[in-house]
Amino acid sequence: METGLAGKTVLITGAANGIGRATALAFAKEGAHVAMLDHDAMKLAETAELVRGFGVNAFAVEADLGTASGVQAGLDAILAQLPEGIDVLVNNVGKGDPKPFLEITDEQWERTFELNLMSMVRVTRHLLPVLRRKGKGAIVNNASDLGRQPEAVPSDYAAMKAAMLALTKSLARAEGPHLRVNAVAPGPIWSTFWSRPGGFADGLASIHNMPPRQAVDHEMKLRQLPLERLGEPEEVANVIVFLASDLASYVTSSVWGVDGGSIRSI
Numbered sequence: 626m627e628t629g630l631a632g633k634t635v636l637i638t639g640a641a642n643g644i645g646r647a648t649a650l651a652f653a654k655e656g657a658h659v660a661m662l663d664h665d666a667m668k669l670a671e672t673a674e675l676v677r678g679f680g681v682n683a684f685a686v687e688a689d690l691g692t693a694s695g696v697q698a699g700l701d702a703i704l705a706q707l708p709e710g711i712d713v714l715v716n717n718v719g720k721g722d723p724k725p726f727l728e729i730t731d732e733q734w735e736r737t738f739e740l741n742l743m744s745m746v747r748v749t750r751h752l753l754p755v756l757r758r759k760g761k762g763a764i765v766n767n768a769s770d771l772g773r774q775p776e777a778v779p780s781d782y783a784a785m786k787a788a789m790l791a792l793t794k795s796l797a798r799a800e801g802p803h804l805r806v807n808a809v810a811p812g813p814i815w816s817t818f819w820s821r822p823g824g825f826a827d828g829l830a831s832i833h834n835m836p837p838r839q840a841v842d843h844e845m846k847l848r849q850l851p852l853e854r855l856g857e858p859e860e861v862a863n864v865i866v867f868l869a870s871d872l873a874s875y876v877t878s879s880v881w882g883v884d885g886g887s888i889r890s891i
Contacts, residue, residue: 629871631656636703636711638690638748639718641668643816644767644865646675647858648715651866653679660684660707662699663718664691690718691740696747710755713869716745716789717767720818721782723828729781741785742792749796756804763869764800766793766808767861770884773810776848778832786810790880797878805877807868812884813845815855851886 635652639645640661646668649659653676661676663669666687676683684706688699704710719741722733745766756762771779772786790808797806819825819841826837833840845853861883867873868881882888 626872628655628866630713630866630869632658633712634658634660634707634709635713635715635869636660636662636707636752637715637717638662638744640685641665641672643818644811644814644858644861645717646672647862648717648865649676649683650679651859651862652713652869653681653683655866655870656681657713658682658684660703660711662686662688662690662703664689690744690748691736693743693747696744696751700748700751704755710758711752712756712759712762714749714752714756714762714764715767715865715869716748716764718744719767719769719782719786721779721825722823723778723825723832725778725832726780729779734781737781737785741782742788745789745792753800753804757800760803762804763873764796764804764806765865765868766790766806767865768793768808768810768880770810770812770882770887773880773882774888774890778828793880794878801877805868805873807873807876807878808880809861809864809868810880810882810884810888811856811861812850812882812887813841813848813855814858814861814883815841816858819855848887854885856883856885
């Protein structure tokens, strides 16, 4: 089946690692040009080279999307390289720390808010006029299964992802019929989000008093995940590409779980 993405330009936030990198490569395989923002300049450059290996253009700008000034500077720099604008926006950037509620300080609540929710708000607000000029386009927001079915930790991250899902629905109503807005809600995905020093795996290791990967497997058993494994970044990227493509031309205001069956509700 044809995705209709060849020759289109996609902008992805948080593209240096994990789901962001896998998404950049998945779009490149479909013949789309890829613009990328991330704070990790070295990993971002690596992703850009991998994207170019598919014979498409890659545009990469280092940016701190956890601040208003960082978003503005990053978008100004990337849009200067894209005179034709963009066709697809993927709001992917995000980070969470699995701390119990009583250990989450006001400062951490604010950091989680700025990076996970306000980055999406600011990037989308800035790029909506650009997308509207095309007359047709798509936004895909990377949320989380925790935004639909919160666990005990991390409550701050879950709250921001729930807000992201609500905003996805609002934007879909406001921007139809020409701009489709959808979200993916990944479950546990083995990426740098989990494996980085101080990430989810280390946090769960502290909570469960086990080595990191053993603690992750234990957590999956506690959640009674039907597929009994973590997902891979590519498995989320495939769904993001579908939602952005012509194959999903009648899909908007939807939340697609890529979660190994973690969500039990109908």
